[in-house]
Amino acid sequence: MPDYLLPQKLVLTVREAQPEDAEQILLVSDQIAGESENTTRVPGELDLNVEQESELLQASLVASDQLYLVAEISGEIAGNLSFRAGKRQRTRHAGEFGIGVLKKYWNLGIGGYLLANLIAWARAGGQIRKINLQVRVDNLPAIHLYEKHGFTIEGRETRGLYVHGEFIDIYAMGLTIDPE
Numbered sequence: 386m387p388d389y390l391l392p393q394k395l396v397l398t399v400r401e402a403q404p405e406d407a408e409q410i411l412l413v414s415d416q417i418a419g420e421s422e423n424t425t426r427v428p429g430e431l432d433l434n435v436e437q438e439s440e441l442l443q444a445s446l447v448a449s450d451q452l453y454l455v456a457e458i459s460g461e462i463a464g465n466l467s468f469r470a471g472k473r474q475r476t477r478h479a480g481e482f483g484i485g486v487l488k489k490y491w492n493l494g495i496g497g498y499l500l501a502n503l504i505a506w507a508r509a510g511g512q513i514r515k516i517n518l519q520v521r522v523d524n525l526p527a528i529h530l531y532e533k534h535g536f537t538i539e540g541r542e543t544r545g546l547y548v549h550g551e552f553i554d555i556y557a558m559g560l561t562i563d564p565e
């Protein structure tokens with residue numbers, strides 16, 4: 386996977402996560418969870434230790450139906466994207482992903498490069514024919530990013546999230562992956 390030149394002369398590497406990234410990924414994931422209210426998780430809810438995370442990353446590395454990408458800047462993990470397909474015959478063509486970038490790096494294009502690499506991986510692999518995601522209806526930067534990469538809104542689920550005593554709707558968005 387190539388490197389990318391971002392604004393402020395930052396050099397971004399997008400690569401598959403390695404088992405040795407486990408500790409940093411857990412820390413960054415928790416930080417991302419605390420920097421917005423747009424994730425399903427709040428800090429501390431990821432109930433995995435470093436060894437368990439490392440095993441999951443190793444499993445993802447060898448699986449053809451999973452992809453765990455990290456965005457790295459000067460050796461620091463700045464964001465991540467995790468995709469997993471269904472496990473059954475009738476669901477293994479489709480999967481869902483989650484994405485997050487550290488707040489200090491928002492709007493530099495990192496989310497876009499992570500997403501572009503997921504789509505390229507799915508297109509090259511042949512097995513994945515549909516990429517799905519869920520997003521808060523008021524998460525405008527994320528919706529903009531997904532639409533820019535071809536995703537469309539397929540449905541609206543009411544009361545998908547409950548935050549500070551309020552229910553929040555979520556959109557189901559999707560992108561078809563067909564042979565070119």
Ligand SMILES: CC(C)(COP(=O)(O)OP(=O)(O)OC[C@H]1O[C@@H](n2cnc3c(N)ncnc32)[C@H](O)[C@@H]1OP(=O)(O)O)[C@@H](O)C(=O)NCCC(=O)NCCS
Binds near residue numbers: 417421491519520524
């Ligand atoms: C959503 C997220 C991953 C995007 O990452 P990112 O690195 O900032 O993404 P990019 O810089 O590639 O793209 C962001 C786009 O949103 C646009 N944007 C920013 N604020 C916006 C707003 N209020 N309304 C519409 N678009 C907006 C930016 O201009 C940019 O679009 P452009 O490339 O056309 O200029 C990041 O904001 C994040 O981690 N948020 C917290 C967690 C989260 O929401 N995860 C997704 C849950 S579904």
